Amino acid sequence: DVKVTQSSRYLVKRTGEKVFLECVQDMDHENMFWYRQDPGLGLRLIYFSYDVKMKEKGDIPEGYSVSREKKERFSLILESASTNQTSMYLCASSLQGARGRQPQHFGDGTRLSIL
């Protein structure tokens, strides 16, 4: 079974802090994703990576950066946290496959509160 592990279930930080969210997958997947989930907005893609050290911006990258130094680990960084970044953050991974048949496997999420 694929396992995607996010380092924290709940996190409380202060405005202006630098925040690191960590995600590890154990199935040698090429693709990894960071989403944020807000009520009524579904999942919005922040960044994704299709290989080590490769990254692409998603739909809402402003205020975030990512790091993928090893295939199994994908980190999301909030450079200077702001209250509008309070949200549920979900990490996912998938194989690179033909015609989008490959499922995305999600972690259980990190609920981040910025005070």
Place this chain on the structure above:
Amino acid sequence: TQLLEQSPQFLSIQEGENLTVYCNSSSVFSSLQWYRQEPGEGPVLLVTVVTGGEVKKLKRLTFQFGDARKDSSLHITAAQPGDTGLYLCAGTYNFNKFYFGSGTKLNVKP
């Protein structure tokens, strides 16, 4: 603006009723996936559809991909409390990056 619009946003029904959830877009997708998410957990894939007009069944759940590959529906027959959750559709153009709908929150009352 959401690329994929889901309706209804909320649905509360009695056990045994049937329901349909819709996922619509003006864009053509290469494939579309449906996920279910339960509280405190990440979404879990239910099905992937790739061919226009395709119909897939998963026990009491029937998924259909529109002929033009712009829309999809999820029909649940004889809903049970265990079907309660957030249902999300997600479409892709380029096979690796998916766009998610806003979700349908289903509550099935016993």
